[in-house]
Amino acid sequence: MYRSHTNGELRIEDINKEVTLCGWVQKSREMGAMTFVDLRDRYGITQLVCGEELLKIAKDLGREDVIQVTGKVIERESKNKNIPTGEIEIAVQSITVLNKSKTPPFTIEDNTDGGEELRMQYRYLDLRRKPLQEALKLRHKLSIEIRKYLDSINFFEIETPYLIKSTPEGARDFVVPSRMNPNQFYALPQSPQTFKQLLMVSGYDRYYQIVRCFRDEDLRADRQPEFTQIDCEMAFVDQEDILNTFEAMMVHLFQITKGIEFDSFPRMSYADAMENYGCDKPDIRFGMTFNYINEVVKNKGFAIFDDAESVIAIVAEDCSTYTRKELDKLVDFVKRPQIGAKGLIYVKCNEDGTFKSSVDKFYSEEDLKAWADKCGAKAGDLILVLSGDKTATQNQMNTLRLHLGNELGLRNPNIYAPLWVYDFPLLEWDEESGRYHAMHHPFTSPKKEDIGLLDTDPGKVRANAYDLVLNGTEIGGGSIRIHDRAVQSRMFDLLGFSKDEAQAQFGFLMNAFEYGAPPHGGIALGFDRLCALFGGQETIRDFIAFPKNNNGRDVMIDSPSPISKEQLEELNIDIIKKEVV
Template identity: 70%
Template sequence: RDFVVPSRMHPGEFYALPQSPQTFKQLLMVAGYDRYYQIVKCFRDEDLRADRQPEFTQVDCEMSFITQDDILEVFGGMIQHVFREVKGIDIGEIPLMPYSEAIRLYGSDKPDIRFGMTFTELNDVAQGKGFKVFDSVELVVGINAKGCAKCTRKQLDELTDFVKRPQIGAKGLVYVKYNEDGTFKSSVDKFFSQEDLKQWADKMQAEPGDLLLILAGKADKTRKQLSELRLEMGNRLGLRNPSEYKVLWITDFPLLEWDEETNRWYAMHHPFTAPKPEDVEKLRTRQGEVRANAYDLVINGVEIGGGSIRIHNRDLQEQIFEILGFTKEEAQKQFGFLMGAFEYGAPPHGGIAFGFDRLCAVLAGQDSIRDFIAFPKNNAGRDVMIDAPDTISNEQLEELHLAVKVPVRKE
């Protein structure tokens, strides 16, 4: 959501503080500028978390006549330079991981690769044995916690309670202990034989002394739940060392994602992201299979920045707006200035933006960006130094042609 500012000179009309300089920097490329770089303030009226603030700083870039590889080389090089100069660390070449692989192995598009514990799908060895919890679901998937078979019942109950928290939403947790004597102890012993459990262990490359943790349910939701459990295990086992850094690029995101509630497509990044050239034809009939020419930089499980190659063709941009549910009139009213500019021969262009506050936090081994902003907002979105937001006088309201209607709080 935008922060909006009423216009005194134009009654009933509003400015929106920039969530990013996205369309403006694209217009600069159309105007003939070859490169644009800026350290820019951005504003987003969103729910606050440790890694989000309503006002934040971006290191922003847009470049003409470039490819994805060019941007990854330039900004990957910048991150390598930052680590050498600030931390005295050579992080080496930054690997690339396709989005589909990140989701399959880690259940997240910003995986923390400081430790293993990758996902193993178990449908073929866990279903069809009479255990309805597994037989009735789309996905059975697990992780192998090396050397954790000696976990106590209390510790296993804590893990079960963790995944059943409302924020995570799993209905339960299945565990299998691979004992040192080669036998198995499981929470589902009465449904599965020792031979069955050995199949699971073999598929998960488990050894005596390991602990298998398994969730089941709808594929997307279950992967997200297991991702949270994996990170929790990483914390408990001390595998997420804040002084160790693992950097990677995530590429080949889906261009679009379907929302069941609103029954429509949404842009996974933003509506100006170009599809992969080889996937453009799929926009007509198989929109869910279209990959974006987009990329994110991830450090230690934190998304530091992201960008894409942009659409520079009016027809393609109009097609994307139509898929996203814009009428021609709506698209023209909101983005006509950009589509009109495309008619003058826009160059192929792309860019990226890094969250400066997040990068500083990661370099310092901290989770919250609040400690890296001079006057941050609290969890309620308030600036406690100057006690903002606050009311304004009736004179100011009249000058802005505004009337305020405060909702009645329910007791």
């Protein structure tokens, strides 16, 4: 046994005990003939006191050295109330250096001086920092609680394969050449979708899995090529059952890990979300919902509004005092190419009851008062207006609203506002490919009452699909699935599959539907994102032990990397262009 106790364990009750501790030197300082060392491990920090007889060895201790000490627990003179071991210290009798450390390339402190790239390269040192240890501890705790909860309501965790089959639908697959089956490839799963459906066909009734998924997409900020999903499926359920089941799970998680009590989560249709927030994952921690003011602004000679499909206004409360400079910055913001608005109209609802706008030339005070009434703006508020095509304007206004939410401090990461969004469209038209795509995935069932529209107006068909949104981020989504061969087949038609393609790719699933498939549905929650949100952080990277950078590289192990000619030959593959810029 290397140690008798950890560094988070000893208390005033342990005084006079002979102990052996191990850990890392957090820091050491000399005071006269004495050396004080903070010894750290995952469990805490214990102060060591080394007398004159240990001066030589204690003096040589450097940060991050790994040591083993034996000594006696004594009461501390100047107690540290900030740590649980702060009332005691160890009068050290002997020190063994188990492993010296070079000087780390950055400080191992809560706030480090290391840059992003350096910390990724030395991830094993970054992972020593307390914020990251807390993040991974929270992740562990959440996974334990999720499993405990789902186990208690009869879900089985069932592992599904990672070497599966490439499918043309959805995002790009990572593929794996097969040596035993030359010219053929496995794919890594983007999700275990078809397998969990088959498990329902097999009668497993309630399935879950905390499972890795893979997408070979160009990585936007805060996406990872491999990510973890809480993947769930239930048989003999409708949408209401799923929402209730997983809402209860989330309520439990909030309660047990954050101490926050929720009665129930609000629900909003996709149509309402788009109309009021211009977005299918609204952040409802704050209001500032959309007002469509076409009627009150039209026919006053302001051509831009007269010609616009939609004129949308939001109200920033208590912002009528915004300066010219602040307003110009907002105008610049919405004109940025990635947002693409042509301009931004404002109306200040002054405290004295007067109005001041950027379109005073066209609108009288009375006109502006009508706008304010329409928007529910009160004295002291600022009205911001965008106009143009409806969808584009909704998008732009959504971005502006979130931007203002950030600026005004309305998006506090310690406030949690979950929301169900439901009644998503089944299909979306893709101009580029000139065909419909599945908005969720091809296995999502259309609403019974909309099934007639599949033949007449497919774009109007609503799906039994739903998302769980938390603070403006989608943390999960799911649907009631198709369980009927004919409907599934029709769905593949609509998505542009030929009968042969559909059979080749998903024949196993359609066949399975012919052998007694129960009604079923499910949900998948993004576990990395959930951990980050529960940890009050916006980025997932610190909640993943060994993440990849934005080029999909692990810079610590330097992967991906070339493989040998022999490996390629064995796999019967070759590289096309040897030289890559």
